[in-house]
Amino acid sequence: MISYTEAHKIVIETVKDFGETQVHIMDSIGRVLSEDILADRDFPPFNRSTKDGIAVNAEHVKINNPLRIEGVCAAGDPQKKLQDPAHCLEIMTGAVLPLNCDAVIMYEEVDIENGKARISSSPKPEQNIHRKGSDQQKDELILEKGEQISSQNIGILASVGKESLRVKKLPKVAIISTGNELVPIDQVPEIHQIRTSNSYTLQALLKQLNIESELMHIPDEKKILEKRIREALQDFDVLVLSGGVSKGKYDYLPEIFEKLSVQKKFHRVAQQPGKPFWFGIHQEYKTHIFAFPGNPVSTYVNFHIYFNDWMDACLGQSSKKYEIRMNDEVENPTDLTKFLLVSANHEKAVLTGDLVNGNGSGDLVSLSKASGVIKVDKQSAFKVGSVFSYIPFR
Ligand SMILES: Nc1nc2c(c(=O)[nH]1)N[C@H]1C(S)=C(S)[C@@H](COP(=O)(O)OP(=O)(O)OC[C@H]3O[C@@H](n4cnc5c(N)ncnc54)[C@H](O)[C@@H]3O)O[C@H]1N2
Ligand code: MOO
Numbered sequence: 439m440i441s442y443t444e445a446h447k448i449v450i451e452t453v454k455d456f457g458e459t460q461v462h463i464m465d466s467i468g469r470v471l472s473e474d475i476l477a478d479r480d481f482p483p484f485n486r487s488t489k490d491g492i493a494v495n496a497e498h499v500k501i502n503n504p505l506r507i508e509g510v511c512a513a514g515d516p517q518k519k520l521q522d523p524a525h526c527l528e529i530m531t532g533a534v535l536p537l538n539c540d541a542v543i544m545y546e547e548v549d550i551e552n553g554k555a556r557i558s559s560s561p562k563p564e565q566n567i568h569r570k571g572s573d574q575q576k577d578e579l580i581l582e583k584g585e586q587i588s589s590q591n592i593g594i595l596a597s598v599g600k601e602s603l604r605v606k607k608l609p610k611v612a613i614i615s616t617g618n619e620l621v622p623i624d625q626v627p628e629i630h631q632i633r634t635s636n637s638y639t640l641q642a643l644l645k646q647l648n649i650e651s652e653l654m655h656i657p658d659e660k661k662i663l664e665k666r667i668r669e670a671l672q673d674f675d676v677l678v679l680s681g682g683v684s685k686g687k688y689d690y691l692p693e694i695f696e697k698l699s700v701q702k703k704f705h706r707v708a709q710q711p712g713k714p715f716w717f718g719i720h721q722e723y724k725t726h727i728f729a730f731p732g733n734p735v736s737t738y739v740n741f742h743i744y745f746n747d748w749m750d751a752c753l754g755q756s757s758k759k760y761e762i763r764m765n766d767e768v769e770n771p772t773d774l775t776k777f778l779l780v781s782a783n784h785e786k787a788v789l790t791g792d793l794v795n796g797n798g799s800g801d802l803v804s805l806s807k808a809s810g811v812i813k814v815d816k817q818s819a820f821k822v823g824s825v826f827s828y829i830p831f832r
């Protein structure tokens with residue numbers, strides 16, 4: 439019997455590229471990009487006001503010397519021009535900075551009366567201006583081929599006009615339950631029967647990976663198993679099975695796989711739960727077979743410790759690894775690798791983070807680089823190593 443480490447290595451070594459496909463932007467979350475996304479224009483595309491107020495030419499502004507208001511620049515208006523540098527134009531957040539202006543003063547710092555604006559402090563050139571191209575320049579790389587798309591990336595994809603995009607294709611998966619004791623979810627089981635729960639669990643787990651799957655049930659009868667699995671081997675990229683792989687009289691799967699020329703990579707792993715796991719690849723069709731032991735926890739744990747990592751590797755992603763500090767003594771006197779269920783106290787988990795520097799709340803590029811936000815109380819300063827409340831993005 440091989441070790442968990444060996445078994446995991448063998449599974450990961452069988453990574454496969456399933457090609458590419460085009461998806462709508464709203465179906466792209468969690469998918470892996472197979473094209474580079476470039477800025478189709480500068481970000482921001484024009485010198486943009488970051489405040490509601492007045493646009494001025496800083497050099498020509500004097501405190502308590504009222505500025506005549508020439509007009510209003512609304513967001514969405516084409517660029518205007520300040521005719522006289524000693525005048526001003528009202529300007530809204532998101533509007534184009536007018537020609538001849540180099541600063542914006544917030545309404546809160548201005549008194550407006552009879553078409554004139556009086557200011558109480560002199561503006562600094564560049565204040566409240568988000569300069570054209572300061573976040574990203576036209577044709578620069580925004581998202582790189584191979585990146586996994588998160589919800590923070592959606593805004594930027596929309597901004598560059600990517601209504602649809604190329605992503606890595608996912609495998610076509612069949613979920614096969616076996617066993618004469620199993621009945622579908624919509625039936626009332628007899629006393630000696632149970633409903634098939636693994637099928638739905640596996641389908642839900644795959645759905646979280648954006649993988650569509652088809653459910654099948656095959657009774658413990660060799661002829662039927664052979665026929666249905668032969669068909670499935672041709673029609674799908676991956677078969678995920680549960681049950682029928684241990685030592686029982688009706689655990690037919692290993693011999694059926696052999697009969698159907700599936701190359702066995704291994705059967706049985708020195709681990710608990712999930713010991714009778716059978717893994718192989720069909721020689722001709724290259725279909726992957728993950729035949730998990732039928733006990734529900736074995737199926738569930740094996741899916742996580744093998745299938746998830748395999749799928750990440752197929753998509754060129756490194757699997758996320760966390761560490762946990764246990765509040766209990768833990769021991770394992772057996773010769774098997776144990777996978778113990780734990781309940782992580784997420785409220786107390788401490789992550790480490792780096793600030794994402796950006797150009798303020800109009801900068802979608804910096805949002806795309808962030809995983810969440812921290813809450814920093816007013817009037818505060820913290821040393822490196824301080825702990826904050828963290829709100830992760832979904
Ligand atoms: N003599 C031995 N017996 C067993 C061993 C062993 O090493 N020597 N291993 C045990 C371990 S560990 C496990 S796990 C199970 C695995 O059994 P199988 O993969 O052969 O699965 P089945 O026999 O078909 O079923 C086992 C158990 O799981 C339930 N099951 C099956 N499919 C589903 C489903 N779709 N939904 C819900 N529950 C399901 C099934 O009813 C059985 O209760 O073998 C041990 N035996
Ligand atoms: O060790 Mo099993 O895979 O009964 O759970």
Ligand SMILES: [Mg+2]
Pocket residue numbers: 681682683684685686689732
């Ligand atoms: Mg069995």
